[in-house]
Amino acid sequence: MMKNYFLLLLAVVAFASCRKETDPAVQPVDLDLTISYAAKFQAYTFPVSDVSLKITNLRNSKVQEGKTSANGTYTFPATSAGSYDIDATITITAAQYEQITGIETEADVVFQASIKNKLINQAVGGEVTLELTSGRIGNWVIKQVNYGGSHRANGALFRDQFMEIYNNSSDTLYADSLCIADVYNSTSPTPDQSKGYYLPAGQYDWTKSIGMPAGTKANDDFLYAKSLYRVPGNGRTYPVAPGKSIVIAQNALNHKAPFTNANGVVVTVLDPSLTIDLSTANFEVFLGKGFASDIDVAGVPNMEILSSNGNDWVLDNTGRNAWVIFQTSQNPKDWPAYPDPSTTIVSGSTTMYIQMPKAQVIDGVETQPGLTGQVPKKLDNNLDAGFTYLPKGPYTSQAVIRKVAKTVGTRKILQDTNNSSNDFENIDLSVPFGFK
Amino acid sequence: MRNIIYLILISVSLLCCLQPAAAQKQADTSQLEPRLVSYRFRDYEYAYYTQQGLLLQHAPIERLGSITLGYSYLQGGLRARQEADKVNVASLRSEGLRKVKKITLQGYFGFTRSWEDSIGYMHSAKPEDPTPYYLLAIKQGHWDRLHYELGAQASTAVLNDKLLLSVGADFDLSSNTRNSDPRPEISKYALALNWGVGYRITPKHTIGAWAGYAYGIETTNVGYSSVMLNAAGDAYREYQTFLSKGFGNVLVQRSGDVRRMREDDKGYRAGGYYDGKWMGFHTSLLYKFQTSRRTYVKPAAATADSRNDMPIASFDLEQQWIDLFMEKHKGSDLLQLRIRYNSGEGSDYNNELAGNNYIYNNDNINAHIGYVHYTQSRPQYELFLKGYYDKTYKADGTTSHRWSNSYATIGVDFSYYTRPNADKRFWVFNAHPAYRKGIDHYLTAPTAQQTFFTTDVLMPNTAYYARNAASIQGGIAWQTPWKKQMLKFGADARYEKAADLEGRRVNLQAKVSLFY
Structure with a gap:
């Protein structure tokens, strides 16, 4: 009798160990x-072959690279399902560019394309164009940001x-x-x-802002x-020579040394090696709202305030930033301003945002918190196809600085492909007016 | 909350304590012993027949009540990567079973407070759970856990004992916190209800079926006391919070994300059984089926308003049990057999990938055969031969990770009861040597898809679960009558050592029980 039960036990064990190991649907x-x-x-016949391609898996940061074939295509086989940053770039030499377009240029021209956070899976498919x-060639560029x-x-x-900001x-x-x-x-x-009031990619749809005229390409x-x-x-x-720059500081101080804040309190940094000397900054931002650290340093010209936010010019230190620079004979204070699209009632206390023509x-330059946990992109590919970030995170002294593309005599030409993912690198301690 | 729990504890205990005055007068030593003495075979009977309310009608236990205070200490480096190096547990458990006329009642209340050290790579109240979705951090930390469980079931026979009816409820509540950054707080509650109907075909053969519903919620919130670590980049990697979304599939949750997740668990359960006399054995065969769908939601915006929570994934788990329990008196001795087979299949739906990305399969068999020798109508020794077999498989599509492990454990459990005199004060000695043999295991993880989780957790765990290890457990207890009840003081120790891994695992326990 007990033998029957042992046989039963063996049969159950055999059954249990024979289950087929299946694969997930993904x-x-x-x-x-x-x-x-x-x-x-x-209108021009720029080459489609040998375009450098790079895909970055946003989950594990693994990068794969390739180059397009003669017909401008390339396949990354058996790519794991997930979200990717996809980048393409090709450098056309100055001579080649002039030959193709007839337009003379001093530096090589970089063409690039970028798609961020693209989901690749069987349902969506794997065909991407x-x-x-x-973008513009030469002129001012944002060289370094310590945010x-x-x-x-x-x-x-x-x-x-x-x-x-650097004269490239x-x-x-003239910086005026x-x-x-x-x-x-x-x-x-x-x-x-x-x-x-959101676009599909998560940005605000500014066409929904109160007061936005109908037909305005408010987002484009x-x-x-x-x-x-x-x-x-x-x-x-304020003339700025070729290869020189201007520094705009929140506070044009030597931050390594003690200083007296707006409340009359002497503030001393415990470890001066963690910070920098900005006493040679060309300009500073002073809002004068009584914020303790908002100092009006004597002898340093203040930036003109066209629009401010908060009690001081404090950049988002986690990286949810985008900055643009422009120079115009118009007065931006005369440009229209609108509330953000989530606003339902406009009152005297509603924040209005000046509308700037792209x-x-x-x-x-755009920054993000990191390779994951990103916020919707603020700048389109024409302005910045990528982003840069601080791998060490905020409050670590780390900063972003533009790479040097080449040196002509003593003048450095900074890399400007309109893609800060490629154009910027990290520096553990920023160097105002310097290079990495 | 505490007062309510104490009230419930007392009520459950009294429920099983109270007896009609006539029965009290008739109590004598022979009626006291079956319910007051803790034997191994009776523990197994209790475990089987209290699984479901209908089974209470067939339990060979007339009455049983106990309150136990216990303390346990577990320590050692021979552990899975996500387990604690050291665990201290203080517990209080009260349970009882009694038959009042035609109604059989069973209830329990349990409370545990545990302190666990050096847990990393998982913020979860259930490290052995098959779900792939949980928050985690590399940094090890100390956990405080509180756990309450409460349950009751009742069954009766009507219509000339032909029709059996049962009803039951179980409630579970836990709170888990960590006291160093990152600081998760995990709260969980779960409620399960079931109803059953049985039919006595003949006086010796009965069949029955039941159905039930279960619901639970588990929320995890991760906070930081340090603002710097809260916004930490890769320079403070071990303090970052990650979300596990599969097997080896982990995603960092930066300061822009709200580090919170909620698990909603809903499920149904059903089963059937046969109980009767067969070939001289009291035989009970049970089949259970249980489904569970866990939906995981996270905040949609940094405002942390729970109204913005959005589902990110779901995990379906189906489990089945076949449980055979047989007992027979051979002369004055007892033979007992139990074979329990459990099968589990789990698969997720990942919203981002719009498909099933994770698969979990598990099969396990737990069996024992025991012999109880009686002397002067009292068990003198018990000898159990025990075996366990387990096979687990996990697969992740996006990371191309595959993991499989199977092992078997065989052991002997021997208990000896001394009965030197007639006043029922006696000693219990127990020895339980066992051997675990790894049968088959593999982990495939393409280099391009490996993350820190692969190298820090999955690879060491593969070696741990595939280990060949020997363990020895020994215990001693002393039972003595006390005011018509029985007091038991017991201590156990277990030691495990692996042949092919460094480290050991030691477990010490002490208990004081009152049987009534």
Whole structure:
């Protein structure tokens, strides 16, 4: 009798160990990429072969690379399902560019295309088309931004934030009327689309703003300023030689040394090595709202305040930023301003955002918190096809700085492909006026 | 809350304590012993027949009541990567079973407070759970856990004992916190209800069926006391919060994300059984089926307003049990047999990938055969031969990770009861050596898809679960009558050592029980 039960036990064991091991429904997908050039370049026969391709898996940060074939296509076989950043780039030499377009240029021209956070799976498919484009060549560029700040207890917190703007051309430029803007848009990683005022990619749909004239290409043609500051001058007050730059500081102080804040309290940094000396900054932002760290340093010209946000020019140290620079003979204070699309009633206390034409923008840089947890992109590919970030995070003294493309004599030409993912690198401690 | 729990504890205990005055007068030693003495075979009977209310009608236990205070200490490096290095547990458990005329009642209340050290790579109240969705951090930390469980069931026979009816409810509540960054708080509650109907075909053979519904919610919130660590980049990687979305599939949750997740668990359960006399054995065969759908939601916006929560995935788990329990008196001795087979199949639906990305399969068999030798109508020793077999498979589509592990454990459980005199004060000695043998295991993880989770957790765990290990458990207890009840003082120790892994695992327990 007991033998029967042992046989039963053995039968159950055999049954239990014979279950077939199945595979999940999600399977790798062949990612087929096709590149073309933006409409404004299609009059010319730019090459589609040997375009460099890069896909970055946003989950594990793994990168795969390839080059297009003669017909402008390339396949990444058996790509794991998930979200990817897809980038394409090709450099046309100055001679080649002139031969193709008849337009003389000093530096090589970089065409690039970028698609961020693209979902690849069997349901969506793996066919992606990338449109190559190129922005303005030369002129002012944003060279360095220290937005992360330094150690909260031992460093200067956010007081040592600054932006450096560089003359990347071969001519002397004048910084007068140069404007820097913090671009404003939604920072929600997963916005509630049922609200009706978001674009599919998560940015605000500014056509829904109260007062926006019907027919305005409110999203395609304009950006909106959270803050907007302008270099003073009469047009020729502040010359900047080729290969030189200006530094705009939140506080033009030597942050390594003790200073007296707006409340008369002497503030001492515990570890000066974590912060920097901004006493040689060309300009600073002073709002005068009584914020303790908002200092008006004597002898340093203040930026003109066209629009401000908060109690001081404090950049988002987690990285949810985008900045643009432009120079115009118009007065941006005369440009229209609108509330953000989530506003339902406009009152005297409603924040209004100055509407800035994208066509005026000389250069733009976008940052993100990191490779994941990103906020909706504020700048389109014409201004910045990528983003940069601080791998070490905020309050670590780390900053972003533009790479040097080449050196002509003693003048450095900074890389400008309109893709800060490629154009910028990290520096553990920023160097105002310096290079990495 | 605490007062309510104490009230429930007392009520459940009294429910099983009260007896009609006539029965009290008639109590004598022979009636006291079956319910007051804790024997191994009776523990197995109780475990089987209290699974479902209908089975109470067939339990060979007339009455049983106990309150136990216990303390347990577990320590050692021989552990899975997501388990604690050291665990201290204080517990209080009260349970009882009694038959009042035609109604059989069974209830329990349990409370545990545990302190667990050095847990990393998982913020979860259930580390052995098959679900792939949970928040985690690399940084190890100390956990405080509170757990309450409460349940009751009743069954009766009507219509000349032909028709059996049962009803039951179980409630579970837990709170888990960590006291160092990152600081998760996990709260869980679950409620399960069931109803059953049985039919006595003949006085010796009965069949029955039941159905039930279960619902539970588990929420995890992760906070930081340090603002810097809250916004930490890769420089503070071990303090970052990650979301596991599969097997090896982990995604960092940066400061822009709201580090919160809720699991809604709904499920149905059903089963059937046969109980009767067969070939001289009291035989009970049970089949259970249980489904569960867990939906995972996270905030849609950084405002952390729960009204913006959006589902990110779901996990369906189906489980089945076949449970055979047989007992027979051979002369004055007892033979007992139990074979329990459990099968589980789980699959997720990942909203981002719009498909099933994770698969979980598990089969396990637990069996024992036991012999109880009686002397002077009292069990003198018990000898059980026990075996366990387990096979688990996990697969993740997006990471191309595959994992499989099977092992078997065989052991002997021997208990000896001393009965030197007639006043029922006696000692219990127990020894339980066992051996675990890894049968088959593999982990495939393409290099291009590996993350820190693969190298830090999955690879070490593969070696751990595939281990060949020997364990020895020994216990001693002393039982003595006390005011018509029985007090038991017991201590157990278990030691495990693997042949092919460093480290050991030691478990010490002490208990004081009152049987009434």
